[in-house]
Structure formats: structure tokens, C-alpha cells
Amino acid sequence: MQINFIGTGGAFDFQLGNSAALLDFRGHRILIDCGNSTYKQLREARLADTIDHILITHLHDDHVGSLSTFLLHSKYFLKASRKANILVPSKSFLDYLCEFLRFSIPNYKDVVTFTDLSEFEGITAVDTYGLHIPEMPSFGYIFEDGEDVYAYSGDLRDPHIIFQTLEAQNYVNKKVKVFHDLNFDPNDSVHCYYKEIIPYLEKYKIYAYHLDPRDNPEDNPIPLLADFPEYLVANNPNLHFNSN
Numbered sequence: 371m372q373i374n375f376i377g378t379g380g381a382f383d384f385q386l387g388n389s390a391a392l393l394d395f396r397g398h399r400i401l402i403d404c405g406n407s408t409y410k411q412l413r414e415a416r417l418a419d420t421i422d423h424i425l426i427t428h429l430h431d432d433h434v435g436s437l438s439t440f441l442l443h444s445k446y447f448l449k450a451s452r453k454a455n456i457l458v459p460s461k462s463f464l465d466y467l468c469e470f471l472r473f474s475i476p477n478y479k480d481v482v483t484f485t486d487l488s489e490f491e492g493i494t495a496v497d498t499y500g501l502h503i504p505e506m507p508s509f510g511y512i513f514e515d516g517e518d519v520y521a522y523s524g525d526l527r528d529p530h531i532i533f534q535t536l537e538a539q540n541y542v543n544k545k546v547k548v549f550h551d552l553n554f555d556p557n558d559s560v561h562c563y564y565k566e567i568i569p570y571l572e573k574y575k576i577y578a579y580h581l582d583p584r585d586n587p588e589d590n591p592i593p594l595l596a597d598f599p600e601y602l603v604a605n606n607p608n609l610h611f612n613s614n
């Protein structure tokens with residue numbers, strides 16, 4: 371299993387790209403989120419033709435802003451000329467997503483297929499409904515492959531649910547890495563405030579994303595993903611096994 375972030379910024383950090391990642395998982399490449407900047411970045415990196423499945427955390431623009439464009443591009447312009455496939459964590463999220471897609475692609479079923487995530491072994495959806503924005507559906511995801519476990523928070527004000535789920539799964543002798551959104555502003559009520567996840571550093575390797583490193587306060591002990599080139603698409607030329 372290998373994760374490479376396409377962008378690591380938040381909604382307004384246009385220079386860093388919106389947070390999105392490519393996950394190479396059990397022989398499949400999964401795109402996690404497709405925000406405003408993601409389609410452009412995938413095209414620039416010549417990676418748009420390499421994606422097997424898509425996972426969505428929630429429907430903010432910085433997570434789905436270029437999803438419709440990517441779906442249309444996959445169908446009509448890629449060499450494979452195949453429909454993109456979205457892995458959906460629940461029936462209600464599928465309905466919600468279809469309602470969203472219908473606005474930009476009325477015939478969306480011609481360009482995208484959907485697979486129930488439960489058919490996909492090794493991925494656990496963490497239902498974070500209302501824990502990013504009140505009354506807004508959202509999901510985090512936990513991926514397990516061999517001795518590696520990766521948790522991906524999505525946007526999440528309250529980080530405890532991810533760690534509670536990890537505790538409940540009781541991953542003994544596994545290498546668990548948590549990729550979590552983070553904010554350094556105590557008045558931010560929609561993203562995780564860094565002091566809230568400091569206690570989990572004792573037990574877990576945590577990497578923070580969805581932020582601008584220039585805002586990093588001196589007393590923050592949580593590693594920033596942007597400081598780890600091995601997790602960034604821009605530093606991994608081996609990802610280009612296909613091109614378009």
C-alpha cells in the first residue's frame with residue numbers, strides 16, 4: 371500500500387492544491403477526493419489515466435469541485451475510455467452524491483458507475499456525519515493491507531472518532547499511520563484543532579494535511595505531511611506507469 375498526496379492544502383490554499391490523494395491499494399489505484407485543483411493537477415502530472423476507483427469524503431468544492439470534469443474526461447478522452455467508478459460507503463451517500471452530480475451531468479449514469487464499498491475488502495468507512503459541518507454527510511476511511519493500516523480523516527472537526535474506530539479494530543502488530551486534517555486556529559469550528567490530537571501521538575504515527583505550513587505554530591509537535599516528500603505525488607515519478 372502506498373499513498374501519495376496530489377495536494378495538501380485547504381480550501382483556500384491554492385498554491386498547495388486542494389487535499390486529495392492517490393492510494394495504491396491491493397492492485398488498484400484509488401483517487402481520494404477530486405477538489406477544485408485536483409483535475410488540473412492530475413492532468414499536469416499525466417496521472418488521470420491511471421485511476422481505477424474514486425472515494426469521496428464529502429461534497430465541499432475543495433473535495434469534489436472538479437469531480438464532474440474528471441468523470442467526463444475519463445469517459446470521453448482517456449485511452450481506456452471507460453466509465454469512472456466511485457466507491458460508495460452507504461446507500462444514503464450514494465443518493466446524495468447522485469443528486470449532486472445530476473446538476474452538472476444530467477445523464478451521469480452514462481459516465482460513472484458506483485460500487486458499494488462493502489464489496490471492497492480491506493476498506494472501512496468511518497461515518498463522520500455532522501462532525502465536519504453540522505448536518506453534513508462526511509466520511510473518513512481506514513485502509514488495511516498486510517501489516518499496513520492507513521487512516522484518512524477527510525475533513526473532521528472532532529478527531530476522536532477516527533482513533534476510537536482504530537482502537538475498536540484492535541490492529542495488533544500493524545503499522546498504523548493516520549493522515550488527518552488540521553487547523554491551528556482555536557476559533558476554527560470545522561477542522562481539527564491541533565491540540566486535540568496531540569495525545570494520540572504517543573500511540574500513532576500522525577501526518578497532518580489540509581493546511582498551510584506557514585501557519586504552523588512553534589509548539590505544534592504533529593508532523594506536517596508537506597514535509598515528507600515520499601508522500602507527495604510531485605516527488606514520485608514512478609507513479610507515471612501510464613500517461614495521457
Ligand SMILES: [Zn+2]
Pocket residue numbers: 428430502525
Ligand atoms: Zn470540507
